[in-house]
Amino acid sequence: MKYFCTLLLLLTGGKPALAQTPKIDSLSRLIRQAKTDTARINLANAKTALLTQTNIDSSISLALKTIEQSKRINYKKGEAYARMHLSYNYSFKGNYAAAKANLKRAEALSLGDSAQLMRVYINYGTTYGMQSKYDSSIAFLEKSKVMAERLADSSALRRIYMNIGISYSMQSNLPQALQYLQKSLTIAEAQHDMGSQAFSLVNMANTYKTMGNVKESVQTYQKGLKLAKQESFKNVELNAYANLADIYDEMHNTQKAYETAIKAANLAKEIGDDGMQATSLAKAAKMLADQKKFAQADLLIKQAITIADASNQPLNIHQAYSNMGYILKRQDRCAEAIPFYEKSFAVLKETDIYDQQTGKSYEELAACYEQTGNFPRALATFRKSAAIADSVRSKENVQKTTELTMTYAFDKKQQVAQAEQQKQNVLAQARQRALQWGLGFVVLLAAVSFYAYRTKQKANLLLQFQKQQLETQKLQLEDQKKQLQTTLTELQQTQQELLQAEKMATMGKLTKGIVDRILNPLNYINNFSRTARELLGEIQAVTQKHQDSFSAEEQDELEETTTMLEQNLTKIHEHGNSTARILQDMQKLLKERSSSYVVTDINLYLTQQMDTSFKKALATHMPTVPIKLNVSLAPQALPVNLLPVEFGEVLDGLIDNSCYTLVEKCRRVKGFEPRLEVTTCLVDDQVQLQVRDNGRGIAQKEIAQLFSPFFTTKPTAKGTGLGLYTSKEVVEEYLQGQMRINSIENEYTQVTILLPLTSTFLTPVV
Structure with a gap:
């Protein structure tokens, strides 16, 4: 069973945030130093966007605080952007009602401001996308695209193209998906925006994976991962690892698939993305089941289902429950598997998902119906599976996408070739102009010097010969000097290394000798402290027999003194033994190792x-x-x-x-x-x-x-x-x-x- 994971980008304005503590610390300092309330609120909104990449709960808390501050000074723009951030975070947490309520308020605050209203529509598209309602998502994103084109806002267009591409990808409209993702990548490259390039590359890799182009998919994931790590985009890393786990599964490397899925789950937990954590744990459970580690798989899939239910995200819930069905089916427990498959499809009723994984899950459910004797439902379910498979992997769908890939790759190569040719043309023109100027200067110099050349030809030849000899000698001397300097440097370095090695060897022998010498007196100290405690016990026994000869004050003083002395001897013995153990371990550390393997x-x-x-x-x-x-x-x-x-x-x-x-x-x-x-x-x-x-x-x-x-x-x-x-x-x-x-x-x-x-x-x- 494979998964198709998508990556939705925060599109409320500005460049995608870097998940770096120094940037957050810097913004915190700027917020404290801000001289006006509006400046402080704008900086707080920027910090909210940063926190979204690293800690969703902290981002929600700061957004709520910023909304209250904006309302207090009637700063509508600040409140609108804070509500957009809050809506995005609520969507991640599966609280779609709160997300929509905040977007409606942000829309009311943005009336009359086209740029701000455009970002509200982008957020609507993102919210519907997280609910797997991709038709509604595309409708809002297309609406925002028209506004972005009118405003000539290339940064907004880059983000809109990417999210439209993601929505088409989830509907398995691969040509449309790839076309929009390539547009987004082209803008990101022109802006030298490494973070957005990472987003686009990972989502393009998802499309290649759906096409079955494993080689292109893996190469594109690796490019995206490299940029994501460079820019500290942990959510991009998360999606890359989650999808790479599917590819390793297809290659039947279940152990590596399991390890990669666990890596994705840990990243999702760190970021606070419950949905992706559930999906990644479900994948890991599936890999365990494929290795016939069913007890471990059961524990992991139950954890995934619990987290998925709390996330309230249909796609993640579907993936967790269908995986539970798969694990039970692998154990020939089809009757128990059927309710989980049916639950997984029930949550997709109001979504717009037509991906390969859904078809595969229908095929597995059909097999369970057949095994339990429910042949009518088995046939109907198998037909659904076949219809989805034909739609997703149809020859026309894959062919168009492949043509787009080849066209895009050819255009990229052609652009590089044109740029190189332009560079060569500029260099050639510069050389030609330099040659013309040089030739003119030589002709002028020849005309002026013609008479002097003829009269002083012999003297010039002799002077030139002597000059060449001096230059040759100079070059030879410089080469000899460099060789001598190199040799001297190497000798000095070797000498230093030999001295250091000899010093360390001497220090090791000295340390070993010191340890050996210390252990003997230390053992005496420990033995004498033990003997002293025994003698003290005998003294206490004698004084007990003759305590009548002491006054009460003397008895108290004697008891206090002997008690203190006993405690001191106990501490001496305790710390002496501890020191002896340390020295004995140091002896083991310093002794020569056996060379007999x-x-x-x-x-x-x-x-x-x-x-x-x-x-x-x-x-x-x-x-x-x-x-x-x-x-x-x-x-x-x-x-x-x-x-x-x-x-x-x-x-x-x-x-x-x-x-x-x-x-x-x-x-x-x-x-x-x-x-x-x-x-x-x-x-x-x-x-x-x-x-x-x-x-x-x-x-x-x-x-x-x-x-x-x-x-x-x-x-x-x-x-x-x-x-x-x-x-x-x-x-x-x-x-x-x-x-x-x-x-x-x-x-x-x-x-x-x-x-x-x-x-x-x-x-x-x-």
């Missing part, structure tokens, strides 16, 4: 190592905690190059971290069931090892620092902050793999290690 099956290695690591971690923390260990290994052998000792330390550290956080959560959460999962699998020619626990998790602000030396989320007495740092060094520098951590606070922590799949030895890293 072993090719081994990671599954066999884990079978031998896991039990030891798990028991060691439990013994360290709390053996009585009932941690459930689930080891799920890939069915096939997964050979990798390992340093067995160093990788064993990595595994020990990961299991120890998981057991620690599970024990801590058991202490704090009543009825908590601790789980630890270790899995292996093959992912794109790489061996993936995952260690996941359902413990306390890690705060997002701390994840970026986890691999920094001496950073730890544990208390001072529990962690040193070197375990993950050394583990990442072993995995990435010595084993040429990758290591990353994902976590949600109070839910889970997951460590993923990717190692190259191999059957040969690696070259040791020195």
